[in-house]
Amino acid sequence: MSYLSYPRINFYGRFFTDPSTVNNDPTHYEVDNTVPSPWQNPKGLHKFQLQDCSIVSTIGKDGEIQDPILGLPFITTDKPSAAKIADIDVYQQGVPTIYGMEVSIPISDSISLTGLIDPAVLNQLWWVSVLATRSWQDADYQMDSFGGDMNASGVYQSILRVPFSSWPSDEVSPVLKELKARTLQENGNYLVSIRFVVDGYRNVPEDKQYQTGRITGSLGPVFANEPLYSPGVRILNGRTQDKSDPWHYPMFNNCPFTIDKERKLLIMDLANGICRKNAGGPPVDLGTLTALIKPEHSDPILIGEVDYLEYCFNTYSHIVQLPLSEDQITVLNSSALSLKISRTDIGPSEIFVEDIKPVNIEIEVRPIRIEGSPGSVATTKVYVSRLGKPVSGKKLGVQILSVHGNTPGATVPPSNPGNTPQAFGAIDASVTETDSLGFATVSIVVLKDPGFRTPQLDGQLYFINLYDTDFPVPSSVSQSAMISCLVWSDYKVKKNPKWEDVQDILAPYVKLFPGMTEKINLIDFKSFEIFAKNPPWVHMYGPDTPPSHGISAGAIGFFMTRDENDPRYMPVTRDLSKAKRDTVLNFIFNLQKGTATGPNNQES
Template sequence: MSYFDRTHLVFSGDFLSDVSTVNNDPAHYNNATFKPEYQIPREQGSPIMNGWWNPVGGANFIFQNCNVQMVSMNDGNIKDDPTGDFVVGAFITGPSGRNTGKMVDLDPQEQGTSELWAIKFRLVTCANELLFEGDLKPTPFRDLQYRQQDGITSNGQPLGGVWTSVLTNVKWGERANISPFLQELKAKTKGNKLSINLNAYGYYYNHNDGRFAMGRVLGTIGPWYESDPDLFPACRRLYGIYNAGTDEKPKVYFGSTNFVVDQDWKSLRIDFGMSFPISNAVGTVSMTENLYLAVSKSSLSDGVATSEVFLLEHTFEMIGQVKYQTGDHWLNKTGGIMSFDVGPEHMSLLANHQLVLLHLNDDGDYQLVARESVDGYYLRADNFVLRMDADSTAAVTLYAYQYGKPLSNTNITVAMEAPTPCTPVSDKNPISYIPGINFPQDGIKFSPGATGDLNGKTSIGLLAQRIFKPRDYIDGQIYLFDYQFEGQEPDPAFGVESIYVHLRDYFPVPAQPKWEDIEETMIQFANLYPIMSKYIVDLADPHAVAARATILRFAFSQDINDPLYMPVTRDLSEGKRLTILKWLDNPIMPTGAPTTKQPPQKGCPPESLRAESVPTYNRLQKLVAAKQAQNINLDSTPKIFKK
């Protein structure tokens, strides 16, 4: 059950994420067409993007003003006051003397899975006494969905996302031994890990309200069990089907909501913290509609649509009303986690029937807002974002469930998506052509299918081949793999999920590297990370780089899980990294003599493949636009439902 366990704590507060945005535009990677103004922030409201909204960001991720709001004990007792347990009110911090960690995209052409790296999570008392600490396993966000109804123009981003992970190498402070909650948590958890979930929303692209580059976070921590995935909870899910926007610009609230059915305690727990609509960027709830959870007696397969779907009362069994509270207190205090007692008949029905979220409208009709998947199937990859070097191998672990139970001996199919077309230079894109992805198709060999074990667990093997600059001016290539149950059509409520791989270019290390061997890479770093040139060293100048060889050698030598690792985007091939280190040991300055370089592979797929690549291309474009709050529905929605 992971963070859903009856034993869990809830914290809330802010996070600061000063991501660098020069590298959000793939065309900015082209050294030949880069301009100095791409390092200047875009003026708010201007159509001229320049370096987007934060070109001098350092990619830091920092918890700010985060405190424990409440704890739940195994017996169901809730403590939300320090007099019940002094852990309530404790602070979430990072290690002393350095930032908490980093937030980075996988690639400029895959920005929908931004990851947290190198985060040290510490829970301390007001006197800075350690209660526990652990290392957050790197994790991408998932489940991007609409959250804000109003106030969107203030912060500029209506979507929220979820990071789920584990804290590893957990160390407990002495004071933890006198907290009843922490004693219970420590006794329950396994493998020296803790499960953690971070629901984020209300991020500020705009310089308003003193919250630029800040967002809100609702955190939940619980025990981790041996059978649990690391990067998502073993649970059941609701999927939103009502589109409150338009077909062109949809707005689906309650898009993805995790829940568990607890047979031992005859209860249901649901995480509305990841999906509940809010009226502003700090988590204020203003909606007053009547919402209910129920169990459908028959199978439902409705997909996302602007039309309303109604259920007759005899077609479902009511579990209970969702008793949320208006204002900014409820979400921030409880994390949106709600528990419902479930009677024996309803528990029996829930074992093999879909949970539904209903809205009771003014006419007394029950509108279907969200439903569980058809037949309760749930398949998800754990480590679904990977960085690979040529000639390396990797395994992606997948888990299959049906109505929350492991689905044994299940066949899974995996397919590489089609190559996407190049975007040519045009009036809308005057900088440079944008290369396609998923090409060459033989860049990664993979298992096209697998069969799960008795616990519903399986793995897909990947073998990286040698590729040579298929995207010309962007290192490596992005590959997407779709997976699903064999013989099943995608559920119309949520479609298919994907595995994202960045395969780095093959780059043999020269015996005696010259500046010309690393020049292209170093100039690109200087262009894309102006914070380095402004405050540390001009990476485009070989003499300046040589003068700072010691500090640069230190940065390029760090483990990838270290916050000081360079480059921060973690997209540099091992061959190029070793070449840079070798040059720093013996800087050979440019001579002007030409160097022999591997010619790039063609970055655009053959014409015969382009037609089938259009859906993939469009989906990626929408993901990038959604993350950057471009071309999505920014209209206020004071009332989600029509009645």
């Protein structure tokens, strides 16, 4: 909720990212597939960086204000390395996570607001955010028709942690002064809510904006007792999507909104909700867009006209504020919100409407990785609300799906089965009753080894759906209410592994990530040995770099012992289990001692 409050700092520009997609095809994980299709950008390094971003507006308690930070750059620092973006699994490419993203507003040569963003997960991804050129049918997959990265849009929400020492003095900016006064503090940091929407990604090498897309975002305060990585507010549902609709009927996605009772405002976030005319372009023409309240037993109540135009998207991150009367607030507290268009030739006029009957379910951390040994446990929080208020004493239902090709939400064709017989019943999940603040804890426990899908595709992916038990089990749930859980196979750490053991573990990365292999061929023993022993950490990474896993030298060991949220962590895709990683590190430790079993069982 907090980024919808005040003060709000809006930024706009472009982003760069270069993920390799060789690992997007399950058939590439077959051992016999030694020369996989390059797909797009095979040598990509999974960087995520801001380009040409700047502060475009600042919003205070009473509306837009002029502030000295207006027009300043909003940048990624690339420290200690460029942020990285990675999917959780080949069968789930809809929740990519950005790790180690440090951002900054440089105010002068010596003053900046700089902080590190908690791992940010894509949410509310939709692939039809661009008006089709011919139809919405799957068969008509074209540049601006159904499907494709250019036609996708999604939202990231996370927390920016700014050290006390990095916050500029109060004289620098009235907006930053107010933000500091209103936001939470934790462990020597000011917490800032950050939300950004990405769309229009250009993945065609001939495009002059290749590997970049559009980004619009907002910074705001963090308040106590609210979710950190989800809006935690009311939701407008986009008009029902039907691929059989005529090509000129635009589609719509879900949008969060809140009521600021203190300032008597309706605040709506439309940035990820309205279909665009073209990839990364302006919203489609809707005529006049109007907000109304829909009381259950009386006529709709007009609130006012909603600004949906491109200027609002570019300048205010498409966060719209409308004044409310006391009477309107009273009615809206128990009634649905609706947005209608004046055009009658592009489908039903009601393009957004709130469903106030079921509770709103928002899981805080939605991608989860867990070791596959029986008894392993992972947890996350879920926030439950209705009409913008936390719901206490609520018990949610839990549905566990072992993912295969035709599982709803899977990102591969049904021809790929994606699971093994032992995957069924390998995990259990439960959720506690919500507390007085609307929060509950989801626990996932491993019951048995889930196996592996191929020798090079470790573990099993599960979708864990949460739902309101007052209604039938849904055929699909909102992305916000679904956990994507990758459970590794039950691999026993080898204390004295052979070189062949290490080769088996690292072979998929050599095949699937050519960009990394260009730097280090991890299954060539001589290359591995050189970079497993060199350089000394004290010389390359600084005298304050402590040994880890008994290792204090070697680039491979250094990068494999970084924290998973560190952008230098290897493998960058973060799809290597801890047990297998520890096995590789044990080999490096033995190699440095001269006791490792190298090629052909020779001691090295």
